[in-house]
Amino acid sequence: PGKNFTIVTYEPGEPQYLDTAWDYETAGGEILQNVYETLVFYDGGRTDKLVGVLAKDWNVSADGLTYTFYLRDNVTFHDGTKFNASAVKYNMDRGVIVNGDPWNTDLSPILRGGADYMASGHTQADIQKYLDQKAVEVINETTVQMHLAYPYSYWLYVLAYNCVGMVSPTYDQAHGGYSPDNQSTWMNEHCCGTGPFVFTEWVHKDHITMTRYDNYWGTKALPAQVIIKYSDDYNTRLLALKSGEADIMFGGVGQHYYALKNDTSLKIDINPTTMDVEFIGMNTRFAPFNNVLVRKAFIESFDYDTYINNVTNGFGSRLNGPIPAGLPGYNTTRAYPQYNKTDAAALLTQAGYGSSNPLNCTLYYNIGNDVRATACLMIKQAIESYNPAYKVNVVGEDWPTFLADQRAKKLPIFYLGWIADYPSPDNFIGPFFYSGSYFAPRVGYKNDQVDTLYQNAMKETNAAKQLAMFDQITDIGMNDSIYILEDQPQNLIAHGPGVYGIVYNPTYSGEIYSTIYK
Numbered sequence: 042p043g044k045n046f047t048i049v050t051y052e053p054g055e056p057q058y059l060d061t062a063w064d065y066e067t068a069g070g071e072i073l074q075n076v077y078e079t080l081v082f083y084d085g086g087r088t089d090k091l092v093g094v095l096a097k098d099w100n101v102s103a104d105g106l107t108y109t110f111y112l113r114d115n116v117t118f119h120d121g122t123k124f125n126a127s128a129v130k131y132n133m134d135r136g137v138i139v140n141g142d143p144w145n146t147d148l149s150p151i152l153r154g155g156a157d158y159m160a161s162g163h164t165q166a167d168i169q170k171y172l173d174q175k176a177v178e179v180i181n182e183t184t185v186q187m188h189l190a191y192p193y194s195y196w197l198y199v200l201a202y203n204c205v206g207m208v209s210p211t212y213d214q215a216h217g218g219y220s221p222d223n224q225s226t227w228m229n230e231h232c233c234g235t236g237p238f239v240f241t242e243w244v245h246k247d248h249i250t251m252t253r254y255d256n257y258w259g260t261k262a263l264p265a266q267v268i269i270k271y272s273d274d275y276n277t278r279l280l281a282l283k284s285g286e287a288d289i290m291f292g293g294v295g296q297h298y299y300a301l302k303n304d305t306s307l308k309i310d311i312n313p314t315t316m317d318v319e320f321i322g323m324n325t326r327f328a329p330f331n332n333v334l335v336r337k338a339f340i341e342s343f344d345y346d347t348y349i350n351n352v353t354n355g356f357g358s359r360l361n362g363p364i365p366a367g368l369p370g371y372n373t374t375r376a377y378p379q380y381n382k383t384d385a386a387a388l389l390t391q392a393g394y395g396s397s398n399p400l401n402c403t404l405y406y407n408i409g410n411d412v413r414a415t416a417c418l419m420i421k422q423a424i425e426s427y428n429p430a431y432k433v434n435v436v437g438e439d440w441p442t443f444l445a446d447q448r449a450k451k452l453p454i455f456y457l458g459w460i461a462d463y464p465s466p467d468n469f470i471g472p473f474f475y476s477g478s479y480f481a482p483r484v485g486y487k488n489d490q491v492d493t494l495y496q497n498a499m500k501e502t503n504a505a506k507q508l509a510m511f512d513q514i515t516d517i518g519m520n521d522s523i524y525i526l527e528d529q530p531q532n533l534i535a536h537g538p539g540v541y542g543i544v545y546n547p548t549y550s551g552e553i554y555s556t557i558y559k
Contacts, residue, residue, distance in 0.1 A: 047266040048540075048557050051278040052291035053409025054440030055246060055271040060228040061132075061206045062219070063141040065479075066444055067460060070203050070550025071269070075251055076119075077206025077234035080110055080129070081197055086546045088316075088464045091197055095124065095207060095235065105192030105502075106153075112183045116258045118209035119232075119239045126185040131210040133177040133187070135219050138168055142448070143204035146472065146479045147462055150499075151196065152176040153188040163221035191500045198463035203550065209233040237262040237555040246271060246439075251554070262555035263542065273409030273439065279535075282307055288540045288559060289552065294533035295356040296412050301535060308540075311356070312532040316365055316461035316547040318469065319357075319413075321404070321420070321525040325485035327453035329392070329400055336522040338388035339454075341381045342423040343416075343525050352415050357528035362515040363459075363473040365529045367547075370466035370508045372515070378526065386427040399430035405446070406456040408437035413456045416527055450483050458530075461548050467499060470511045474518040486523045 056069030061077060064070065080096040093099070096110040116124040136144040137155050140163065149155035154174030161167035178186045189196060199205070212233035217225055232240035235258070238251035248270045253262045270287065272278055275297070281287035283306045294301065294309060301309060323330040323339060330336055349357045358366065361375040394400040404420060406413040414437060421433040438446065446452050459480070462468050472479035475495040476487035491514050498510035532545065542556040 044263065044558075045265045046559060047268060048264040048289070048554055048559070049281075049287045050267070050269045050289040050291070050552065051272060051281045051287040052269065052551070053271065053273050053275075053278070054407060055249070057441040057444045058224070058229040059232050059240070059243075060141070060225055061204050061208055062136050062139040062144060063224050063229065065142040065146075065204070066440075067550040068271075068440060071552065072232065072240065072249060072251070073203040073206050074236075074550055075238045075267070075552075075554050076232045076236045076240045077203065077208065078236045079201050079203070079205050079207070080112075082201050083546050083548060085544050088547055091201060095129075099197075105194070106189050108187045108189070108196060109180070110185050110187070112185065113258060114183050116235050117256060118207075118212065118235050119254060120209050120212045122209055122211045124207060124235050125182045126179040127182070128207055128210050129185045130177045130179050131213075132205070132207050134172065135208070135213070136204065137171060137176070138163075138221050139219050140222055141204075141224075142479065143202070143462070147199050147202060147204065147468070150477075151189055151191070151193050151199070153190050156190060168221065192502055193499070195463060195465040195467070198465060201548075202462045204462075206234055206236075238267060241266075260555075263558040264554055267554045275409075275411055282535055282537065285537065287537075288557075289534065289536045289543070291534065291551065292409060293411050294535045295353050295531065296415075298354045298356065298533065305538070307535050308538050310534045310536070310543060310545065312534070312545045312547075314367055314547060315530060315532050316368065316464060317530050317532070318360060318363055318365055318459045319416075319456075319527040319530055320363075320458070321416070321454060321456050321527065322480060322484045323523060323525070324450065324453050324455075324483070325523070326450065327402075329394065329402060330453060332392045333522055334388045334392035335394070335400070338385040338392070339420065339424070340378050340522055340525050341385035341388070343378075343420055343527070344380045344423070345378070345527070346380070348416055348419060349528050352412060352419075353528065353530060356531040356533060360526040360529055362519060363469040363524070363526070364466045364511070364515070365461075365469070368461075368464060368466050368469070369504070370470075370511045372512055375515070375519075378519075382423060382426070385423070389424075389427060389431075394428075394431070396428060396430045399428070399432065400424070401432045401434075402453055403434040403436055404454045404456070405436050405438060405443060405452045407440045407443040409440070410456075417456055420525075447483060450485070456527075460550070464548060466508065466511050470498075470514055471495060473524065474514050481523075484523055486518075486521065488517060488521060491517050 058064040084090040158171040216227035242250040282290040501507040
């Protein structure tokens, strides 16, 4: 601490938002996890152990419904105001009432009164009804309680997710505050937390700067400054790393591994254990994907082994469902989706497509992710090989635009990835298959049997029974053929040979910069 050096990272795709209640993607998450802090967080690279951050200690009631947190008393926000139990309540109530994606996926349904509020019209009366439930109670300035709607053993891990990073209530209120279903223009572009870095500057499509917070309550960050630069062009990022302009580079490392591995101007960290799922979602609201035969044909048109072996250079593994290897509920016996062009062509014919009724669709991906671009081109080549009249248009969009279009349910078919918000199988089953969660509504998937099973599974306290229900949901969802599950990728990071202190955790969004030095 005290040394005056800067860490520069180069990566594709700038954030969509910086508001903890609305940002639900990795580029923004990287900023949030460095500027904001949660009550608890992961112990370094471990996903099975949490440590207190803003909370010194906590306990859980015997019925699993009440969590009591004892807070640090020496913490200030970056605007100089004091962190306390009232700030925790403000942030929790703000998240539920705003009803942004991370909250209505991960937190609101579990908090007492949260599900009813989500289902309401979000009027002032609805807000008051939720607040009357006292899901979050201030006991005193250093003690706060949270009350759940049902026992949920992963609640502490949910609270480690960056959408629960503590925002200064004073700062938020000074810049317009919050209201249900509306985004704060100011908070989408600015931050004010308690973390080791202060958000300093965002020059759109160029860089974000964070500066060490010298009044930080804990161990101060090693870098005096962090600059995260953005470029969708791989060669731009690589040249910056090789020249020493950048210290760390993300994007394309696995795809170009054999061209980089003997380069002495950089080092590559290979992290084989991830909780990531790469997939293509097919939106059932759009033809031709409203036909299950077409969806099955697309699933059988992807050459999984060639993609993993040649495009990712083997830094990935097959998936037979949305739960990745390493989590409870990963099924080692379920069959993998098969690559079968003959059967795929026949399915399209059976669905009524041919020369007189040509298939035409547009497949979207985020510019700067060359691996995803290649996968999309593989699908295009396969489908168009069946009939000269078939056409798959591949279109790249910049990351914020791509996310906005996907969230607005405008994309008929798109390539995206999912990283665990927290290390629980329901964080994969819910988003992919439950109509009240994240991806399922964006692809128009609603299966009443799945929804009932999921709602019951979330309240099941017997772990074995719960996993069996998740397995049943996966079988149904896979048969409904909504997603092309490409792979569970490994994580590769390229950095300068004199850069140290990088800590990898499968749940992180990018880097935690406070420990990095050179």
